[in-house]
Amino acid sequence: MKLSNTLIIIGCLVAFPDTEKLYGQLSGNSISEYQLGNIPEYKPDYLSTLYNQLNLNYRYKGLNTSARIEQFYANDSTPRDYLQLSQWQVNYRQKGLDLKAGNFYETLGRGLLFRSFEIPASIKEERFYRIRQGFYRDIQGASIKYSSGAFRLKALYGKPLQNTFPPGSEYRRTETLEAVQPEFNIKKQTLGTILMRHSALGKYTLYSSSYIQGSLPYHFSYYGEYARNLSDGTQYTDLSNPASYGTYLSLNHSLGGYGASLEYKSYRNLLIGSGISDPPTLVREQSYRLLNRSTHLTELRNEQGYQLEVFYSFPDNKMLTFNHAWAENSMLNTFHYQEWFLEYYWPLPSGSSLKVFQDFSSDEIIRENLRYSGGMYYTQVIQNDWSLALESEAQHINRNYTIKQSVTNLYFGLILSRGAKLSLSGYYEFSDDPIVADRIATDKIEKRRHFWGLGASYRPTAQQAFQLFMGERRGGPACTSGVCYEVLDFKGIEFRWTTKF
Numbered sequence: 163m164k165l166s167n168t169l170i171i172i173g174c175l176v177a178f179p180d181t182e183k184l185y186g187q188l189s190g191n192s193i194s195e196y197q198l199g200n201i202p203e204y205k206p207d208y209l210s211t212l213y214n215q216l217n218l219n220y221r222y223k224g225l226n227t228s229a230r231i232e233q234f235y236a237n238d239s240t241p242r243d244y245l246q247l248s249q250w251q252v253n254y255r256q257k258g259l260d261l262k263a264g265n266f267y268e269t270l271g272r273g274l275l276f277r278s279f280e281i282p283a284s285i286k287e288e289r290f291y292r293i294r295q296g297f298y299r300d301i302q303g304a305s306i307k308y309s310s311g312a313f314r315l316k317a318l319y320g321k322p323l324q325n326t327f328p329p330g331s332e333y334r335r336t337e338t339l340e341a342v343q344p345e346f347n348i349k350k351q352t353l354g355t356i357l358m359r360h361s362a363l364g365k366y367t368l369y370s371s372s373y374i375q376g377s378l379p380y381h382f383s384y385y386g387e388y389a390r391n392l393s394d395g396t397q398y399t400d401l402s403n404p405a406s407y408g409t410y411l412s413l414n415h416s417l418g419g420y421g422a423s424l425e426y427k428s429y430r431n432l433l434i435g436s437g438i439s440d441p442p443t444l445v446r447e448q449s450y451r452l453l454n455r456s457t458h459l460t461e462l463r464n465e466q467g468y469q470l471e472v473f474y475s476f477p478d479n480k481m482l483t484f485n486h487a488w489a490e491n492s493m494l495n496t497f498h499y500q501e502w503f504l505e506y507y508w509p510l511p512s513g514s515s516l517k518v519f520q521d522f523s524s525d526e527i528i529r530e531n532l533r534y535s536g537g538m539y540y541t542q543v544i545q546n547d548w549s550l551a552l553e554s555e556a557q558h559i560n561r562n563y564t565i566k567q568s569v570t571n572l573y574f575g576l577i578l579s580r581g582a583k584l585s586l587s588g589y590y591e592f593s594d595d596p597i598v599a600d601r602i603a604t605d606k607i608e609k610r611r612h613f614w615g616l617g618a619s620y621r622p623t624a625q626q627a628f629q630l631f632m633g634e635r636r637g638g639p640a641c642t643s644g645v646c647y648e649v650l651d652f653k654g655i656e657f658r659w660t661t662k663f
Contacts, residue, residue, distance in 0.1 A: 186220055186221055186222030186225075188219070189219050189220075190219055190662070190663055191661060192214070192215060193214070193658065195213045195656065196657045197209070197652070197654060197656045198655045199652055199654010199656070200652075200654065201651050202634060202651055208654060209238060210237040211237070212235045213232075213233070213234050214232070214233040215230065215296055217229075226253040227250075228249070228251045230247070231247055232248045232295060232329065233245040234294050244293070244330055248265075248295075249264070251266055258308055259308055261304075261305075262304060265301070265302050266301060266305060267279060267298075267300055268318055270341055270343055272373070273440045274387055275434065276339060276440075277439070277440035278322065279299055279645055280297070280299075280300070281645060285297060286325065288326060295325070297647070299322065301320040301321065301322045302321050302323070303320020303339075304318070304320065306318075312346055313346055314344070314345050315342070316342070316343040317342045318340070319340050321339070322335070323335060324336070324436045326436075337360065337436060337438070338362075339359075339438065342356070343356045352373075352374065354374075355372045356369075356370060358371075368392040370392055373388075374386050380415075383414045383415075384411075384414070385410075385412045388408070388409050389407060389432070394406045404431075406432060407430055409427065410427050410441055412426075420473070421474075422473075423469075424468065425442065425468060425469045425470075426467075427441065427443075427465070427489075429441060429460070429461075429462050429465050430463070431462075432462040433462040440645070443458075444460070444469040445469065445487055446487060446501070447643075450519065450555055452537070452571055452573055453503075455639055456557070456639075457639060457646060458489065458523075458525050459646055469485070469486070470486045471484065471486075472484045478509070481505075481506070483503075483506075484504055485504075487500065487501045497526040499527065500524055502521070502522045503521045505517065505519040506518050513549075514540075515540075516538070516539070516541075517540075518539075519535075519536065521534070531561070531562050532560040533558070535558075538552075538553075538554050548580050549580075550577070550579075551579070552574075552575070553575035553576075554573070555571075557569075557571040558570055559571070570594055570595075571592070571593045574589060574590045574591075575587060582621060583622075584619070585619045587616070588615070589617075590614055591613035591636050592612055593610070613633070617631045617632075626661050626662075627661075628658070629659075630656070630657050631656040632656075637651040
């Protein structure tokens with residue numbers, strides 16, 4: 163490995179409390195991830211790559227500055243290495259004033275018109291470019307926030323990042339966004355409006371949104387927003403097919419150990435530019451491996467639906483969670499999505515626990531007319547802070563293509579851990595899904611695929627963490643914080659080091 167082209171990230175901070183008020187405070191964190199391996203069936207089998215990310219932050223009174231440096235190195239002949247200052251920011255706060263310049267994250271309303279995001283400690287890799295980078299979508303420009311009494315104002319200008327393109331590409335920031343968002347608080351109710359102008363390829367489009375949120379008697383709260391394309395040539399209240407609009411409503415209720423939420427969505431032609439609009443999906447984000455991989459993707463061109471979730475925490479800390487989601491897509495044909503999910507958590511003596519779930523769903527837009535999933539997660543405390551966890555999930559899918567397909571997916575995991583400091587894990591996945599399993603062998607097409615992996619994590623201090631993976635990892639769709647993306651298959655060794663200073 164050519165060390166001259168490699169960024170070695172080492173961080174340390176010596177704190178002097180008596181001088182912090184005079185000189186400010188420097189802090190930061192870093193991520194380094196090394197891989198020796200490749201996508202199965204890709205050549206070479208053992209590709210050596212290194213990704214580094216360094217984040218620095220300096221704070222002095224009301225002034226805060228930050229910077230991010232990213233680097234990627236691969237030992238093959240493909241010209242994809244990079245080392246760059248990918249983000250910087252200057253932020254000043256004074257009483258009710260908040261000024262930002264550089265790269266920052268912002269959401270207008272609930273994201274019907276615009277939402278930027280970052281998935282902390284996540285690394286993204288596109289199959290076409292095969293370049294790893296931090297998983298975020300920021301906006302580069304400037305913003306101002308001001309609050310005084312019952313009045314708040316937000317205004318921003320900038321270029322959103324298109325992170326589907328690799329670092330250094332001229333196509334990463336080709337759109338421009340200008341927006342202003344004033345809002346007022348009146349007796350625990352908030353009224354707000356948004357005016358946004360989006361430009362791409364020399365074309366300007368004007369959008370608006372109005373929203374209201376607040377508290378109601380008897381422990382209820384609500385939110386409602388209506389967003390509209392003002393340049394589509396239709397009336398403001400026109401909800402026919404040519405119109406471009408989005409509606410989101412939510413009602414929540416909680417009392418003691420009980421909680422419930424009901425949400426409604428109606429999105430039509432709401433895909434803005436490269437996808438800067440990111441409204442609520444109204445699909446439960448699952449922590450379970452197979453369910454997360456089967457998350458329904460909201461179609462912003464035409465989708466309406468609802469989601470209901472209810473949970474109850476019993477006096478003995480047992481918890482029951484129920485979720486139901488339904489959606490309809492009306493494009494060339496009408497497609498339906500529905501999901502019924504039930505989870506039960508049962509704490510056992512001596513700190514052990516049992517969690518079981520069942521899920522029934524169907525997603526016609528991807529031709530899955532039946533999808534049944536179930537699983538059990540059991541944790542047994544062994545001694546002191548040592549515990550052993552057994553994870554198991556099973557999934558059966560019926561697809562209706564030209565010919566009918568029946569698919570089985572399995573997952574088993576075994577994790578030995580000592581608190582949050584040390585863990586050793588092993589897992590196995592099986593799939594006979596033709597999308598996953600079909601690959602050319604010597605004389606036939608494989609009909610089944612097996613994934614084996616071993617992992618270890620070690621956290622010697624609160625500031626240091628090490629992770630190791632060896633084996634073959636199944637890729638596919640993954641969703642985090644409402645953002646869905648593709649995780650690539652990987653076979654080999656992966657080592658990650660994260661540190662804070």
